[in-house]
Amino acid sequence: xxxxxxxxxxxAHTYERGASLHRHVAARLMETLPEPDEIGAGRILEVGxxxxxxxxxxxxxxxxxxxxxxxxxxxxxxxxxERWGTDPRMEFVVSDIRMFSPPRPFELIVSSSxxxxxxxxxxxxxxLKRQLSxxxxxxxxxxIDGTLGELHALRRRVAPGKIPAGRLPTEEEVLAAxxxxxxxxxxxxxxxxxxxxHSADDFxxxxxxxxxxGGAVSMASAPLSRxxxxxxxxxxxxxxxxxxxxxxxSFVVLYIQLSDLESGA
Numbered sequence: 001x002x003x004x005x006x007x008x009x010x011x012a013h014t015y016e017r018g019a020s021l022h023r024h025v026a027a028r029l030m031e032t033l034p035e036p037d038e039i040g041a042g043r044i045l046e047v048g049x050x051x052x053x054x055x056x057x058x059x060x061x062x063x064x065x066x067x068x069x070x071x072x073x074x075x076x077x078x079x080x081x082e083r084w085g086t087d088p089r090m091e092f093v094v095s096d097i098r099m100f101s102p103p104r105p106f107e108l109i110v111s112s113s114x115x116x117x118x119x120x121x122x123x124x125x126x127x128l129k130r131q132l133s134x135x136x137x138x139x140x141x142x143x144i145d146g147t148l149g150e151l152h153a154l155r156r157r158v159a160p161g162k163i164p165a166g167r168l169p170t171e172e173e174v175l176a177a178x179x180x181x182x183x184x185x186x187x188x189x190x191x192x193x194x195x196x197x198h199s200a201d202d203f204x205x206x207x208x209x210x211x212x213x214g215g216a217v218s219m220a221s222a223p224l225s226r227x228x229x230x231x232x233x234x235x236x237x238x239x240x241x242x243x244x245x246x247x248x249x250s251f252v253v254l255y256i257q258l259s260d261l262e263s264g265a
Contacts, residue, residue, distance in 0.1 A: 020195070
């Protein structure tokens, strides 16, 4: 996770570029969260706060609760602290979620567009389960297999010898990991979101600015050469052009609502 932390810390001031996708996902995730009176003055943990796209609606929805925002990237936490640092109900933590040991459990754990980076996912979910109070709930949105499918397919054609070593989990793998961790699956839904960009160059620079071009999912044993990158951009502009004279890219998001097995709800 060290490389992930560095990448997202560098992206802290450019993350909002093209953040409409993250805002959409955060808004959909908010629709799955418990009613405010179910949480009351309880404790909430946000895993992977990023630049605060989800933090703001959580703070507004649960005004009586205390909120701990956590991210592995120091730059992201600093950006959120700069905005809400005077709120006595908020705590700001720079940590790998798998190493985080809070003094007390949380009534609600929320995460948007972050858990897919915390590999292996099954171990991450086991750790989250330990941090949940009896009767508590965990609601998350994470990218799954099929995300950036156009880019990965084209990359395999342009540079077949430079295939990234990793991949995002499938929906079935995420749900199986949740059950194995001891969660009860209250609900789940997958959504395919197509985002538009002016060109392949705009698309690639946007996801780079958001810190999305690193990790095992994107990085192979050797980087693409200038010639390969030029061909990738050229072919993407042709193969994935949309009707608005731009290009599109697909993101597949899984929304899950979990509870501890003891509550069964």
